[in-house]
Amino acid sequence: MKKILILLALFVTVSAFGQSQPVTVAGTDVLKSLKKSHPRLLLLKGEEQSLLSQIKKHKEWSGIHQEILKECDKIIDLPPVERIKTGRRLLGKSREALRRLFQLSYAYRTTGDAKYLNRAEKELLGISAFEDWNPSHFLDVAEMTMAVAIGYDWLYNNLSAETRKTIRQAIVTKGIEPSYNKDFNWFLTAEHNWNQVCNAGMTFGALAIAEDEPELAAKTISRAVETLPKSMITSYQPDGAYPEGFSYWDYGTSFNVLFVSAVEKALGTDFGLSQSPGFLKTAGFLENLVGPTGLAHNWGDSGLKDGLSPAMFWFAEKVKDPSLLWSQKKLLTTSSNSYVNNRLLPALLVWGVKTDLSAVKPPVKKVWVGQGPSPVGLMRTSWTDPNAIFVGVKTGSPSVNHAHMDEGSFVIDAQGERWAMDFGMQEYNSLESKGVDLWNRTQKSQRWEVFRLNNFAHNTLSFDGQLMNAKGFAKIDKWSEEPSQLAVMTDLSQMFEGQVASAKRGISIRDEKYVVIRDEIKTSDKPTIMRWNLLTPADVKIVDGKTVELSQNGKKMLLVFDTKAKIEIKTWPTTPTHDYDAANPNTQFVGFEAVIPANTEENFNAYFTNSTREITTKPLSEWKVK
Template sequence: MKRIVVLLIILLSFNGFSGQAQSSTDVLKSMKEEHPRILLLKGEEQQILSQIKKHPEWNGVHQEILAECDKLLDTPPVERIKIGKRLLDKSRECLRRVFQLSYAYRTTRDEKYLRRAEKEMLAVSAFEDWNPTHFLDVAEMTMAVAIGYDWLYDGLTAEARTKIADAILKKGIEPSFEKKYSAFLNAEHNWNQVCNAGISFGALAIAETQPEIAANVIARAVATIPKAMIPSYEPDGAYPEGFSYWGYGTSFNVLFVSAVEKALGTDFGLLQSPGFLKTAGFFQNLVGPTGLAHNWGDSGLKEGLSPAMFWFAEKTKDPSLLWTQKKLLSAQTAGNVGNRILPALLIWGIKTNLDAVKPPSKKQWVGQGPSPVALMRTSWVGPSAIFVGLKTGSPAVNHAHMDIGSFVIDAQGERWAMDFGMQDYNSLETKGVDLWNRTQNSQRWEVFRLNNFAHNTLSFDGQLVNAKGYAKIDSWSDSKAEMMAVTDLSNLYKDQITAAKRGISILNEKWVVVRDEVNTADKAVKMRWNLLTGATVKVVDQKTVELSQNGKKMFILFVTEANIVIKTWPTTPTHDYDAPNPNTQFVGFEVTIPANTAEEFNAIFSQSTEIPKVKPLAAWK
């Protein structure tokens, strides 16, 4: 309760910044006086060095960082070269380098790492600006320089300290108080989390020389970051922007909370935000036994090691959250250094006993919110388990596609039903595509990968779904005999049909059943049932499709009284700005449903042609 009161006081007292400080330095009253104060205090390196002796996995990451830092010694610093409107890749590379070089210095005390980090920070501090028109660039650059300034403070030259601190203030913090750059303060998505975190790191780094400004920054962040945290995780922890943006927004949210906890001794009540401490379950369950994520929306297929997952495992005292992370650690693929916040994994994993990491007990995870999901599997052990991910929600959500009701399926170690995921933004923006407009007639929905015709869902008369429509997970069960989830998609097809419901079930740990129940209005409609796959497709007969890949087979058995016509469609892009989609195709069926008619369609994914009995959705319990 005390922490909630503290948060409310700050929320009520924060009035912004208008050339002079508006909030009290009481926010900083418990701040650690000496450097380093961000994430890892002086002397805490010894805990890491002790831990890496206990597990070869930890030592593998530690040695990988040191080897990468040795490679960086002769690498020129990043230059101010934008890609389109973004400097973001340079900011991220600077963060990756400085964080890892600073870590290397603190754990070895070898001055070569300190001097190389100092060189990187002086180079970016000399930039004309950090590109405030795309403020994520500023945020990540500020965080990079702040970590280096704080962690290496005692070893930096006096001249370097002055230049770096001035850059943090002038190029990082001050632009964040200009109205034309500060829209992130009201954002309900990752921009809020990333920008508040980055600028707050800068404030903590230079707080002893700029206490009033630093206090304002921290108070402002504590007051505004809930605008993203509450809608993003309430009620169950499902993150509305999907797998990759969870890795972005949530990781930076954790960086912020971890930084203020360490430097100021409080989380300001933020960890009581509904659903936040549950969200690690969402991220973990999105990954199938193939190692591929359910990559709906603007998302990629793989993320690699996630430092934030180690923070959540420690906070919740649930080591099972690290089941897949431990596998990634053990693999030692030598690609981990591409993660720009990799040292945080060792910081947050200090207390983790990897021997205590066991498979999760639950095989189904359901979350509501702006982008509800149902994620289910037959086992957490072995690559051959069946995995199904069902995505609902709305195209109106940030980074969303018209993929409501879409699904992915893994079985036999292969992905049979897939999602394209995102297309590189710059490739679309440079062609003039109106990418960030999510209204019904926006050009965004003409991008091949983003509309409903490219997803594993339904379309009627070749129309887009309702861009403001919404569906949730209406019912679900984790029964071993009939693990399932049901969603009502009717709102997505407003003025096209009267009702559409979809249920997906793993039946007896053997079949995956996708059942659709559709009711038409006063006119006949042509429905397309669509599946995207990377498998080779063979149409066996009027109700059977055979998928094959890597020597394995999967049948799709269509069971319906309707007169369906099985078809395949190419995934050839329709515009010059669309990304290519090699080695993929669509398969499914078309059917004309008469006016005022109710039809039922079952698609059964099976390794044989045996057909189970499927009940109406009303009987799914």
């Protein structure tokens, strides 16, 4: 190993990791416990047999294993990935490269069949010959570096010296070295998924070539251990609620887990990172975010469907809580070759096969509350009944990365259907290609003109047709886990600063039968027109001045409004307002408008119920919440 020329000292504070002593890494000391032989990333040399032995214990594991092999047989006939960008991104190609190389390398290590080795080598050399890996959008470089690092490391002993040299040079010159260019490495100070993904990618590359480039590897790993907490502390404390929502949890957290798992295997330590506040609690966030319909509470820039998440298996094993896999187990038992589209799928077997799937029982708690930058309250009446009631409530701030103006918004599942929904994200390139200023989150940003992103498109309130306060913040103030009244409450006043004096919302599942949304509004010295909005995929029928009938798939739900104020029930189309907006078929808005006089207080109750019985609701101050 070369002598180090510059000593790099790294100090990780007690507050970052919750440890009694700070972690100190000096120079190449970070590599002192490096596993000398390859493979060293995630699955060490010789661990294949143990993995295969575990796979035989459950048909679900065997099913995933066989699907990977079948997919690799298909990949063999595909041409290598080409350097073709979509807009400003090469990310789709990087992700496909990671998918292919992770699965091909896994297939070779578990079967020894040279056809997988040869096809992976062809992919590795093709990628290594690219002019660059698109450092101007560094996520592309990060995922490509991880892809090449896994292939290089897992296949190392069966690649020629010349091939190894070519791949190693690509990792250095197209992967790691651009991360030291100030034009590209702003991710080091980011407090979101970019930090997690990019540091993970660079560290995989560094670990793969560490014996040949010890100074660069040590510097890169040390830098990651120093800067990754900037994202981890923001993203997970205090309860594990991930600020960027469902889809970005899977992205940022999965790569964070890949980082922790990789350094733990290769270096024998995770530098205390897994003890970062809230990190080991975050699997509960993802599990509770999915309703009985299998649809996620997809607030922010998020997708809707639940899918296999390898990281969940790491968490379940790490904290010894198999119940975290309740939803994942159901997905495993539904055989689907679509799982092979998950570029991290082999990691599920690496992390998960020690778990006894027969020990996976439903969670006990039916309410999960997380604070942080994007607080959420998640409630359900059952984990086992597909017709259970599920309510997800979102607070926080539009100023958070990938956030929408959706504070106070909610989704509702009941009778096996989603009645109150969220549009989720619009594909970025469809907006960027039209010149939309999508990443500016200030009050007057064009971002808030995008149809799906402002408060008018969410299940929340609006006053006088104005946008929410982009810098406002709301949290979950109180909640109840009492079975007869599962509830959360939030003060939305900051979101409507300058529009009303105060706005408070409480949402409750009562007696496991119906949902209550109560809004208490105080106006300032001017009157206001309030819009109460619901986005639904159901057919809407206005029955009378207080009742709406929702119907879908042969099922019905009543939306009943109760207030002393004069309201006008309305529907609004979800037709986009700009040519850059995505279409929103088979959806509509329903709700009401009410004129609230100056210096007054009005209360509004909305009930989601399948019964015509009369319901009453007390003021929020009398709700039994803590």
